[in-house]
Amino acid sequence: MKKIVATLATGIILASPLNAYAFDYEVIKGDTLWGIANEYDTTVDSLYELNNLDSDLIYPKQKLAIYKKYLVEKGDTLYGISKQHDVTVEELKAWNELTSDLILVGQELIIEQAEENNEEKAVAAAKSIQPTEVKSSTANKDENQQPEGKTLSVVATAYTAECEGCTGITYTGINLNEDRNAKVIAVDPNVIPLGSKVYVEGYGYAIAGDIGGAIKGNRIDIHLPTTEEALNWGVKEVKVTIVE
The missing domain is CATH 3.10.350.10 (LysM domain)
Structure with missing residues:
Protein backbone atom coordinates (compact mmCIF):
# COMPACT_ATOMS: atom_id res chain seq x y z
CA MET A 1 0.00 0.00 0.00
CA GLU A 112 6.03 24.61 -6.83
CA GLN A 113 8.98 25.72 -8.91
CA ALA A 114 8.68 29.11 -10.53
CA GLU A 115 8.65 27.73 -14.07
CA GLU A 116 9.40 24.64 -16.10
CA ASN A 117 13.07 24.34 -16.87
CA ASN A 118 14.30 23.45 -20.33
CA GLU A 119 14.53 19.73 -19.52
CA GLU A 120 10.89 19.59 -18.37
CA LYS A 121 9.77 21.36 -21.53
CA ALA A 122 11.78 18.89 -23.57
CA VAL A 123 10.14 15.97 -21.73
CA ALA A 124 6.71 17.31 -22.64
CA ALA A 125 7.75 17.58 -26.26
CA ALA A 126 9.39 14.15 -26.24
CA LYS A 127 6.21 12.50 -24.94
CA SER A 128 4.55 13.40 -28.22
CA ILE A 129 7.30 11.68 -30.22
CA GLN A 130 7.25 7.90 -30.09
CA PRO A 131 10.08 5.66 -31.36
CA THR A 132 7.81 4.42 -34.16
CA GLU A 133 7.91 7.94 -35.58
CA VAL A 134 11.69 7.74 -35.71
CA LYS A 135 11.46 4.41 -37.53
CA SER A 136 8.94 5.61 -40.11
CA SER A 137 10.68 8.90 -40.80
CA THR A 138 14.01 7.17 -41.38
CA ALA A 139 12.83 3.94 -42.98
CA ASN A 140 13.81 5.07 -46.44
CA LYS A 141 17.19 6.44 -45.45
CA ASP A 142 20.39 4.58 -46.15
CA GLU A 143 21.76 3.49 -42.77
CA ASN A 144 25.26 3.85 -44.21
CA GLN A 145 24.66 7.41 -45.37
CA GLN A 146 26.37 10.02 -43.19
CA PRO A 147 23.58 11.94 -41.41
CA GLU A 148 23.73 15.70 -41.16
CA GLY A 149 23.86 17.48 -37.81
CA LYS A 150 26.05 18.08 -34.78
CA THR A 151 28.26 15.03 -34.18
CA LEU A 152 29.70 14.03 -30.80
CA SER A 153 32.03 11.28 -29.64
CA VAL A 154 30.47 9.45 -26.69
CA VAL A 155 30.93 6.37 -24.56
CA ALA A 156 27.96 4.05 -25.12
CA THR A 157 26.67 1.31 -22.85
CA ALA A 158 23.43 -0.67 -23.26
CA TYR A 159 20.38 -1.57 -21.21
CA THR A 160 17.08 -3.43 -21.59
CA ALA A 161 13.53 -2.86 -20.37
CA GLU A 162 13.88 -5.87 -18.08
CA CYS A 163 16.97 -4.73 -16.17
CA GLU A 164 16.94 -5.03 -12.39
CA GLY A 165 15.05 -2.14 -10.84
CA CYS A 166 13.71 -1.00 -14.24
CA THR A 167 10.02 -0.46 -14.98
CA GLY A 168 10.40 -0.43 -18.75
CA ILE A 169 9.01 3.12 -18.84
CA THR A 170 11.50 5.79 -19.89
CA TYR A 171 11.84 9.22 -18.28
CA THR A 172 9.75 10.71 -21.09
CA GLY A 173 7.05 8.04 -20.82
CA ILE A 174 8.01 5.66 -23.66
CA ASN A 175 6.84 2.12 -22.81
CA LEU A 176 9.70 -0.19 -23.79
CA ASN A 177 7.79 -3.22 -22.54
CA GLU A 178 5.35 -2.78 -25.40
CA ASP A 179 8.08 -2.41 -28.03
CA ARG A 180 11.32 -4.19 -27.18
CA ASN A 181 12.75 -3.13 -30.56
CA ALA A 182 12.24 0.57 -29.91
CA LYS A 183 15.33 2.62 -30.73
CA VAL A 184 15.74 4.78 -27.61
CA ILE A 185 18.83 6.13 -25.88
CA ALA A 186 19.40 7.57 -22.43
CA VAL A 187 21.30 10.86 -22.47
CA ASP A 188 22.53 13.74 -20.37
CA PRO A 189 20.00 16.44 -21.37
CA ASN A 190 22.71 19.08 -20.98
CA VAL A 191 24.60 17.42 -23.84
CA ILE A 192 21.85 15.89 -26.01
CA PRO A 193 18.40 17.46 -25.53
CA LEU A 194 15.58 15.08 -24.61
CA GLY A 195 13.30 14.48 -27.57
CA SER A 196 16.12 14.80 -30.12
CA LYS A 197 16.28 12.45 -33.08
CA VAL A 198 19.80 11.08 -33.29
CA TYR A 199 21.93 8.72 -35.33
CA VAL A 200 24.17 6.43 -33.27
CA GLU A 201 27.09 4.74 -34.98
CA GLY A 202 26.51 0.98 -34.96
CA TYR A 203 22.92 1.36 -33.65
CA GLY A 204 21.06 3.52 -36.14
CA TYR A 205 18.44 6.22 -35.81
CA ALA A 206 16.88 6.64 -32.37
CA ILE A 207 15.18 9.09 -30.04
CA ALA A 208 16.79 10.60 -26.95
CA GLY A 209 13.99 9.58 -24.62
CA ASP A 210 15.57 8.55 -21.34
CA ILE A 211 18.07 9.61 -18.67
CA GLY A 212 20.10 7.75 -16.05
CA GLY A 213 21.97 8.50 -12.85
CA ALA A 214 25.28 7.41 -14.40
CA ILE A 215 24.62 9.05 -17.78
CA LYS A 216 26.50 12.31 -17.42
CA GLY A 217 28.44 14.29 -19.99
CA ASN A 218 29.38 12.49 -23.21
CA ARG A 219 27.83 9.16 -22.25
CA ILE A 220 24.74 7.42 -23.60
CA ASP A 221 22.89 4.20 -22.82
CA ILE A 222 21.19 2.48 -25.76
CA HIS A 223 18.08 0.33 -25.43
CA LEU A 224 18.34 -3.21 -26.80
CA PRO A 225 15.65 -5.93 -26.88
CA THR A 226 17.43 -8.54 -24.73
CA THR A 227 19.94 -8.78 -21.91
CA GLU A 228 22.19 -10.92 -24.10
CA GLU A 229 22.35 -8.20 -26.75
CA ALA A 230 23.05 -5.55 -24.11
CA LEU A 231 25.91 -7.62 -22.67
CA ASN A 232 27.31 -8.25 -26.15
CA TRP A 233 27.29 -4.50 -26.84
CA GLY A 234 29.48 -3.86 -23.80
CA VAL A 235 31.11 -0.43 -23.65
CA LYS A 236 32.00 1.33 -26.90
CA GLU A 237 33.16 4.71 -28.05
CA VAL A 238 30.86 5.79 -30.87
CA LYS A 239 29.78 8.90 -32.73
CA VAL A 240 26.31 10.35 -32.21
CA THR A 241 24.81 12.84 -34.64
CA ILE A 242 21.93 15.03 -33.43
CA VAL A 243 19.69 15.04 -36.50
CA GLU A 244 16.78 17.08 -35.11
Missing part, protein backbone atom coordinates in the same frame (compact mmCIF):
# COMPACT_ATOMS: atom_id res chain seq x y z
CA LYS A 2 1.30 3.43 -0.85
CA LYS A 3 1.71 5.74 2.10
CA ILE A 4 1.83 9.53 2.17
CA VAL A 5 2.11 11.63 5.30
CA ALA A 6 2.51 15.32 6.08
CA THR A 7 5.56 16.36 8.09
CA LEU A 8 6.76 19.69 9.40
CA ALA A 9 9.73 21.01 7.47
CA THR A 10 13.05 20.28 9.14
CA GLY A 11 16.16 19.44 7.18
CA ILE A 12 14.40 19.17 3.84
CA ILE A 13 13.37 22.79 3.44
CA LEU A 14 15.25 24.74 6.06
CA ALA A 15 15.19 27.87 3.96
CA SER A 16 11.37 28.03 3.99
CA PRO A 17 9.23 29.70 6.68
CA LEU A 18 8.21 27.54 9.62
CA ASN A 19 4.68 27.26 8.29
CA ALA A 20 5.92 25.56 5.13
CA TYR A 21 5.92 21.78 5.20
CA ALA A 22 6.28 18.81 2.92
CA PHE A 23 4.15 15.82 2.03
CA ASP A 24 6.21 12.64 2.45
CA TYR A 25 5.74 9.53 0.36
CA GLU A 26 6.92 6.07 1.46
CA VAL A 27 8.57 4.23 -1.42
CA ILE A 28 7.36 0.71 -2.22
CA LYS A 29 8.95 -2.01 -4.34
CA GLY A 30 8.82 -1.20 -8.04
CA ASP A 31 8.55 2.57 -7.60
CA THR A 32 10.52 4.96 -9.78
CA LEU A 33 11.01 8.70 -9.46
CA TRP A 34 9.25 9.21 -12.79
CA GLY A 35 6.26 7.12 -11.69
CA ILE A 36 5.95 8.94 -8.35
CA ALA A 37 6.26 12.34 -10.01
CA ASN A 38 3.61 11.40 -12.57
CA GLU A 39 1.18 10.07 -9.95
CA TYR A 40 1.42 13.14 -7.72
CA ASP A 41 1.51 15.73 -10.50
CA THR A 42 5.02 16.97 -9.81
CA THR A 43 8.39 16.63 -11.59
CA VAL A 44 11.46 14.44 -11.20
CA ASP A 45 13.56 17.60 -10.91
CA SER A 46 11.40 18.78 -8.01
CA LEU A 47 11.84 15.41 -6.24
CA TYR A 48 15.60 15.67 -6.76
CA GLU A 49 15.69 19.19 -5.29
CA LEU A 50 13.37 18.59 -2.33
CA ASN A 51 15.15 15.39 -1.29
CA ASN A 52 18.76 16.33 -2.14
CA LEU A 53 19.04 13.31 -4.45
CA ASP A 54 22.10 12.75 -6.63
CA SER A 55 20.83 9.71 -8.58
CA ASP A 56 17.61 7.96 -9.67
CA LEU A 57 18.15 5.19 -7.08
CA ILE A 58 15.38 4.86 -4.49
CA TYR A 59 14.54 1.95 -2.18
CA PRO A 60 11.48 0.53 -0.36
CA LYS A 61 10.40 2.34 2.84
CA GLN A 62 12.47 5.40 1.89
CA LYS A 63 10.52 8.59 2.55
CA LEU A 64 10.45 11.23 -0.18
CA ALA A 65 9.10 14.74 0.09
CA ILE A 66 6.61 15.09 -2.76
CA TYR A 67 5.97 18.82 -2.81
CA LYS A 68 5.99 21.79 -0.50
CA LYS A 69 2.86 23.30 0.94
CA TYR A 70 2.41 26.58 2.75
CA LEU A 71 -0.01 27.15 5.61
CA VAL A 72 -1.56 30.62 5.35
CA GLU A 73 -1.12 32.82 8.44
CA LYS A 74 -2.78 36.03 9.53
CA GLY A 75 -1.59 38.93 7.38
CA ASP A 76 -0.45 36.75 4.48
CA THR A 77 -1.19 37.76 0.91
CA LEU A 78 -0.62 35.89 -2.34
CA TYR A 79 1.82 38.60 -3.35
CA GLY A 80 3.87 38.21 -0.16
CA ILE A 81 3.88 34.41 -0.37
CA SER A 82 4.90 34.54 -4.03
CA LYS A 83 7.89 36.75 -3.18
CA GLN A 84 8.96 34.46 -0.32
CA HIS A 85 9.04 31.43 -2.61
CA ASP A 86 10.21 33.11 -5.83
CA VAL A 87 7.06 32.34 -7.79
CA THR A 88 4.32 34.54 -9.25
CA VAL A 89 0.82 35.24 -8.00
CA GLU A 90 -0.55 33.82 -11.26
CA GLU A 91 1.33 30.55 -10.70
CA LEU A 92 0.06 30.25 -7.12
CA LYS A 93 -3.49 30.78 -8.35
CA ALA A 94 -3.08 28.21 -11.13
CA TRP A 95 -1.49 25.55 -8.89
CA ASN A 96 -4.20 25.99 -6.26
CA GLU A 97 -7.15 26.58 -8.63
CA LEU A 98 -7.86 29.99 -7.11
CA THR A 99 -10.27 32.30 -8.91
CA SER A 100 -9.41 35.37 -6.81
CA ASP A 101 -6.63 36.74 -4.61
CA LEU A 102 -8.60 35.89 -1.46
CA ILE A 103 -6.87 33.44 0.90
CA LEU A 104 -7.86 32.36 4.41
CA VAL A 105 -5.88 31.74 7.60
CA GLY A 106 -5.13 28.01 7.84
CA GLN A 107 -5.56 27.45 4.09
CA GLU A 108 -2.97 25.17 2.46
CA LEU A 109 -1.25 26.39 -0.70
CA ILE A 110 0.87 24.21 -2.97
CA ILE A 111 4.28 25.77 -3.66
Whole structure:
Protein backbone atom coordinates (compact mmCIF):
# COMPACT_ATOMS: atom_id res chain seq x y z
CA MET A 1 0.00 0.00 0.00
CA LYS A 2 1.30 3.43 -0.85
CA LYS A 3 1.71 5.74 2.10
CA ILE A 4 1.83 9.53 2.17
CA VAL A 5 2.11 11.63 5.30
CA ALA A 6 2.51 15.32 6.08
CA THR A 7 5.56 16.36 8.09
CA LEU A 8 6.76 19.69 9.40
CA ALA A 9 9.73 21.01 7.47
CA THR A 10 13.05 20.28 9.14
CA GLY A 11 16.16 19.44 7.18
CA ILE A 12 14.40 19.17 3.84
CA ILE A 13 13.37 22.79 3.44
CA LEU A 14 15.25 24.74 6.06
CA ALA A 15 15.19 27.87 3.96
CA SER A 16 11.37 28.03 3.99
CA PRO A 17 9.23 29.70 6.68
CA LEU A 18 8.21 27.54 9.62
CA ASN A 19 4.68 27.26 8.29
CA ALA A 20 5.92 25.56 5.13
CA TYR A 21 5.92 21.78 5.20
CA ALA A 22 6.28 18.81 2.92
CA PHE A 23 4.15 15.82 2.03
CA ASP A 24 6.21 12.64 2.45
CA TYR A 25 5.74 9.53 0.36
CA GLU A 26 6.92 6.07 1.46
CA VAL A 27 8.57 4.23 -1.42
CA ILE A 28 7.36 0.71 -2.22
CA LYS A 29 8.95 -2.01 -4.34
CA GLY A 30 8.82 -1.20 -8.04
CA ASP A 31 8.55 2.57 -7.60
CA THR A 32 10.52 4.96 -9.78
CA LEU A 33 11.01 8.70 -9.46
CA TRP A 34 9.25 9.21 -12.79
CA GLY A 35 6.26 7.12 -11.69
CA ILE A 36 5.95 8.94 -8.35
CA ALA A 37 6.26 12.34 -10.01
CA ASN A 38 3.61 11.40 -12.57
CA GLU A 39 1.18 10.07 -9.95
CA TYR A 40 1.42 13.14 -7.72
CA ASP A 41 1.51 15.73 -10.50
CA THR A 42 5.02 16.97 -9.81
CA THR A 43 8.39 16.63 -11.59
CA VAL A 44 11.46 14.44 -11.20
CA ASP A 45 13.56 17.60 -10.91
CA SER A 46 11.40 18.78 -8.01
CA LEU A 47 11.84 15.41 -6.24
CA TYR A 48 15.60 15.67 -6.76
CA GLU A 49 15.69 19.19 -5.29
CA LEU A 50 13.37 18.59 -2.33
CA ASN A 51 15.15 15.39 -1.29
CA ASN A 52 18.76 16.33 -2.14
CA LEU A 53 19.04 13.31 -4.45
CA ASP A 54 22.10 12.75 -6.63
CA SER A 55 20.83 9.71 -8.58
CA ASP A 56 17.61 7.96 -9.67
CA LEU A 57 18.15 5.19 -7.08
CA ILE A 58 15.38 4.86 -4.49
CA TYR A 59 14.54 1.95 -2.18
CA PRO A 60 11.48 0.53 -0.36
CA LYS A 61 10.40 2.34 2.84
CA GLN A 62 12.47 5.40 1.89
CA LYS A 63 10.52 8.59 2.55
CA LEU A 64 10.45 11.23 -0.18
CA ALA A 65 9.10 14.74 0.09
CA ILE A 66 6.61 15.09 -2.76
CA TYR A 67 5.97 18.82 -2.81
CA LYS A 68 5.99 21.79 -0.50
CA LYS A 69 2.86 23.30 0.94
CA TYR A 70 2.41 26.58 2.75
CA LEU A 71 -0.01 27.15 5.61
CA VAL A 72 -1.56 30.62 5.35
CA GLU A 73 -1.12 32.82 8.44
CA LYS A 74 -2.78 36.03 9.53
CA GLY A 75 -1.59 38.93 7.38
CA ASP A 76 -0.45 36.75 4.48
CA THR A 77 -1.19 37.76 0.91
CA LEU A 78 -0.62 35.89 -2.34
CA TYR A 79 1.82 38.60 -3.35
CA GLY A 80 3.87 38.21 -0.16
CA ILE A 81 3.88 34.41 -0.37
CA SER A 82 4.90 34.54 -4.03
CA LYS A 83 7.89 36.75 -3.18
CA GLN A 84 8.96 34.46 -0.32
CA HIS A 85 9.04 31.43 -2.61
CA ASP A 86 10.21 33.11 -5.83
CA VAL A 87 7.06 32.34 -7.79
CA THR A 88 4.32 34.54 -9.25
CA VAL A 89 0.82 35.24 -8.00
CA GLU A 90 -0.55 33.82 -11.26
CA GLU A 91 1.33 30.55 -10.70
CA LEU A 92 0.06 30.25 -7.12
CA LYS A 93 -3.49 30.78 -8.35
CA ALA A 94 -3.08 28.21 -11.13
CA TRP A 95 -1.49 25.55 -8.89
CA ASN A 96 -4.20 25.99 -6.26
CA GLU A 97 -7.15 26.58 -8.63
CA LEU A 98 -7.86 29.99 -7.11
CA THR A 99 -10.27 32.30 -8.91
CA SER A 100 -9.41 35.37 -6.81
CA ASP A 101 -6.63 36.74 -4.61
CA LEU A 102 -8.60 35.89 -1.46
CA ILE A 103 -6.87 33.44 0.90
CA LEU A 104 -7.86 32.36 4.41
CA VAL A 105 -5.88 31.74 7.60
CA GLY A 106 -5.13 28.01 7.84
CA GLN A 107 -5.56 27.45 4.09
CA GLU A 108 -2.97 25.17 2.46
CA LEU A 109 -1.25 26.39 -0.70
CA ILE A 110 0.87 24.21 -2.97
CA ILE A 111 4.28 25.77 -3.66
CA GLU A 112 6.03 24.61 -6.83
CA GLN A 113 8.98 25.72 -8.91
CA ALA A 114 8.68 29.11 -10.53
CA GLU A 115 8.65 27.73 -14.07
CA GLU A 116 9.40 24.64 -16.10
CA ASN A 117 13.07 24.34 -16.87
CA ASN A 118 14.30 23.45 -20.33
CA GLU A 119 14.53 19.73 -19.52
CA GLU A 120 10.89 19.59 -18.37
CA LYS A 121 9.77 21.36 -21.53
CA ALA A 122 11.78 18.89 -23.57
CA VAL A 123 10.14 15.97 -21.73
CA ALA A 124 6.71 17.31 -22.64
CA ALA A 125 7.75 17.58 -26.26
CA ALA A 126 9.39 14.15 -26.24
CA LYS A 127 6.21 12.50 -24.94
CA SER A 128 4.55 13.40 -28.22
CA ILE A 129 7.30 11.68 -30.22
CA GLN A 130 7.25 7.90 -30.09
CA PRO A 131 10.08 5.66 -31.36
CA THR A 132 7.81 4.42 -34.16
CA GLU A 133 7.91 7.94 -35.58
CA VAL A 134 11.69 7.74 -35.71
CA LYS A 135 11.46 4.41 -37.53
CA SER A 136 8.94 5.61 -40.11
CA SER A 137 10.68 8.90 -40.80
CA THR A 138 14.01 7.17 -41.38
CA ALA A 139 12.83 3.94 -42.98
CA ASN A 140 13.81 5.07 -46.44
CA LYS A 141 17.19 6.44 -45.45
CA ASP A 142 20.39 4.58 -46.15
CA GLU A 143 21.76 3.49 -42.77
CA ASN A 144 25.26 3.85 -44.21
CA GLN A 145 24.66 7.41 -45.37
CA GLN A 146 26.37 10.02 -43.19
CA PRO A 147 23.58 11.94 -41.41
CA GLU A 148 23.73 15.70 -41.16
CA GLY A 149 23.86 17.48 -37.81
CA LYS A 150 26.05 18.08 -34.78
CA THR A 151 28.26 15.03 -34.18
CA LEU A 152 29.70 14.03 -30.80
CA SER A 153 32.03 11.28 -29.64
CA VAL A 154 30.47 9.45 -26.69
CA VAL A 155 30.93 6.37 -24.56
CA ALA A 156 27.96 4.05 -25.12
CA THR A 157 26.67 1.31 -22.85
CA ALA A 158 23.43 -0.67 -23.26
CA TYR A 159 20.38 -1.57 -21.21
CA THR A 160 17.08 -3.43 -21.59
CA ALA A 161 13.53 -2.86 -20.37
CA GLU A 162 13.88 -5.87 -18.08
CA CYS A 163 16.97 -4.73 -16.17
CA GLU A 164 16.94 -5.03 -12.39
CA GLY A 165 15.05 -2.14 -10.84
CA CYS A 166 13.71 -1.00 -14.24
CA THR A 167 10.02 -0.46 -14.98
CA GLY A 168 10.40 -0.43 -18.75
CA ILE A 169 9.01 3.12 -18.84
CA THR A 170 11.50 5.79 -19.89
CA TYR A 171 11.84 9.22 -18.28
CA THR A 172 9.75 10.71 -21.09
CA GLY A 173 7.05 8.04 -20.82
CA ILE A 174 8.01 5.66 -23.66
CA ASN A 175 6.84 2.12 -22.81
CA LEU A 176 9.70 -0.19 -23.79
CA ASN A 177 7.79 -3.22 -22.54
CA GLU A 178 5.35 -2.78 -25.40
CA ASP A 179 8.08 -2.41 -28.03
CA ARG A 180 11.32 -4.19 -27.18
CA ASN A 181 12.75 -3.13 -30.56
CA ALA A 182 12.24 0.57 -29.91
CA LYS A 183 15.33 2.62 -30.73
CA VAL A 184 15.74 4.78 -27.61
CA ILE A 185 18.83 6.13 -25.88
CA ALA A 186 19.40 7.57 -22.43
CA VAL A 187 21.30 10.86 -22.47
CA ASP A 188 22.53 13.74 -20.37
CA PRO A 189 20.00 16.44 -21.37
CA ASN A 190 22.71 19.08 -20.98
CA VAL A 191 24.60 17.42 -23.84
CA ILE A 192 21.85 15.89 -26.01
CA PRO A 193 18.40 17.46 -25.53
CA LEU A 194 15.58 15.08 -24.61
CA GLY A 195 13.30 14.48 -27.57
CA SER A 196 16.12 14.80 -30.12
CA LYS A 197 16.28 12.45 -33.08
CA VAL A 198 19.80 11.08 -33.29
CA TYR A 199 21.93 8.72 -35.33
CA VAL A 200 24.17 6.43 -33.27
CA GLU A 201 27.09 4.74 -34.98
CA GLY A 202 26.51 0.98 -34.96
CA TYR A 203 22.92 1.36 -33.65
CA GLY A 204 21.06 3.52 -36.14
CA TYR A 205 18.44 6.22 -35.81
CA ALA A 206 16.88 6.64 -32.37
CA ILE A 207 15.18 9.09 -30.04
CA ALA A 208 16.79 10.60 -26.95
CA GLY A 209 13.99 9.58 -24.62
CA ASP A 210 15.57 8.55 -21.34
CA ILE A 211 18.07 9.61 -18.67
CA GLY A 212 20.10 7.75 -16.05
CA GLY A 213 21.97 8.50 -12.85
CA ALA A 214 25.28 7.41 -14.40
CA ILE A 215 24.62 9.05 -17.78
CA LYS A 216 26.50 12.31 -17.42
CA GLY A 217 28.44 14.29 -19.99
CA ASN A 218 29.38 12.49 -23.21
CA ARG A 219 27.83 9.16 -22.25
CA ILE A 220 24.74 7.42 -23.60
CA ASP A 221 22.89 4.20 -22.82
CA ILE A 222 21.19 2.48 -25.76
CA HIS A 223 18.08 0.33 -25.43
CA LEU A 224 18.34 -3.21 -26.80
CA PRO A 225 15.65 -5.93 -26.88
CA THR A 226 17.43 -8.54 -24.73
CA THR A 227 19.94 -8.78 -21.91
CA GLU A 228 22.19 -10.92 -24.10
CA GLU A 229 22.35 -8.20 -26.75
CA ALA A 230 23.05 -5.55 -24.11
CA LEU A 231 25.91 -7.62 -22.67
CA ASN A 232 27.31 -8.25 -26.15
CA TRP A 233 27.29 -4.50 -26.84
CA GLY A 234 29.48 -3.86 -23.80
CA VAL A 235 31.11 -0.43 -23.65
CA LYS A 236 32.00 1.33 -26.90
CA GLU A 237 33.16 4.71 -28.05
CA VAL A 238 30.86 5.79 -30.87
CA LYS A 239 29.78 8.90 -32.73
CA VAL A 240 26.31 10.35 -32.21
CA THR A 241 24.81 12.84 -34.64
CA ILE A 242 21.93 15.03 -33.43
CA VAL A 243 19.69 15.04 -36.50
CA GLU A 244 16.78 17.08 -35.11
